[in-house]
Amino acid sequence: MQIYLPIADVSVNWLLLLAMGGGVGFISGLFGVGGGFVMTPLLIFIGIPTAIAVATQAAQIAASSMTGSIGYWRRRAVDMRLGLVLAGGGLIGTVLGVWFFNVMRRLGQLDVIIAIAYVVLFGIIGGLMLFESLRAMWLKRKGIRRPARRSGEHPWYLGLPLKMRFHQSKLYGSVIPLALLALLIAFVGAVLGIGGGFIAVPALIYLFRIPAAVVVGTSLFQILLTMVAATIMHATSNHSVDLVLALLLIVGGVMGAQFGAIAGRNLRGDAFRLLLALLILAVGIRFAGDIVLKPEETFSLVTLDN
């Protein structure tokens, strides 16, 4: 049952990898997220070197967002124009992210940076989502309807130069804040080995008022483009993409996602957001433990390839 991963240089049980791919695929199908934020920590946990886990994840997310994008594309729920603008910003973010990743790896701070980033990012986003979903549930119970979206209101950052019209997303405004948002998410994504869909989707809805019908498809399309770029850049600059590992995770993930999607249809919207928030918070807390508690072994060892 053991398989030797040629780039990671470790021997692992391939059934375990398929099962992990399946489990995370289930979560990603259930919540409509990439699942990278669960998979990367899991890979590190079973002994895959951090750098290999992050770089290989890029290929896995490319595959799952490809599946997702095609599905939304068939339902005409992808705003190509917006997706390309986001991908433009995302490309720059990926270049910066991979560069930062390589520098931190050389300095020996990659593990700590990744842990801190998970704690801060996941703490904030998980906390916000938890608050939001609890409030929504509470308001619903008391029978209060949320105020409808007010038209005519226009956030200042859409008034910046370089305006563009996105028909499908019912948006007319500057591409600068859009590209900047994509840049930030792609930067974080390249460093942490996540797609960032769970950040992009709420940001596009709340900050840019993009209709929910197109937002997930468009975000997936953007993730697809940036993760393809991230895979190639990681492979070119740090040679850390393990093809065998990626293929096993993809095959497991593809199957898990199908079951997750079916299970997701029976989940209520509020419960869905609450569960996702708890999941994100749990990952954040897991990493907080890593950097706050005194480690059992305070020394670590890296072998350089000379």
Next chain:
Amino acid sequence: MKRSALALLICLASMATATAETLVTSLSTYRVAINSNYTGASLILFGSIERDARTAPRAGPYDLVVTVRGPRRTALVREKEPLGPLWITRGQRRFVDQPVYLAVVSSRAIDDIAAAPMRERLKLGLEAEFASPLPGPNLMGEDFVEAFIRLRRQQGLFQEDPEGVVFLTQNLFRAKIDLPAIAPTGLYEVETILLSDGVPLSRQSTNFEVEKTGFEQATVVLARDHGFIYGLIAAASALVLGWLATVVFRRE
């Protein structure tokens, strides 16, 4: 006069070689191939202690120490220290060109085989291997050396087996060498030292090679030397598999 002195010298020299034992060793394999179901390897070193009529009789029993040194790489040992509430990497030490794999297999505990000065001189055992000042910054704290050995042991790359050499007959022995899956590719030097009463009698060296074969080898070469093409292949296979999923699981 000169002639006879030379003859005496030659005679003495040949006597000196004749009195010591000779070691003859052979490995069960000289090439370990890594393929897709590789989980590490086990090698056996067979050896014979050759004596002849003029070999001096030994008071004590024979002892054997087999040391296997893998390819040399530079390693970094880093120490985490608290910074406020966080544990952050602060100090780091470089272990320049040290064997990544080091196994010391012997017929009994190294400490019983030879005294400390001899162990250090012959580099017998993990402790002796790293006892002399290591190259690199001289700030090398003892705790860093200790941590280096401890972490390598945890990886299974540094081993000490005081029961690994088994005598089959009085002069015939067998030693077991265990390679974990993470042992690097490259050349492994095997040094066998014969001792008696803490004195080295004979020494014999051989080596074997660990290498990736077939698909594993091709993957590594492609990833290392043609990273861009490898990246394209990785991305393309991800896209094809992602697309295949929509075909296979198409919900109508």
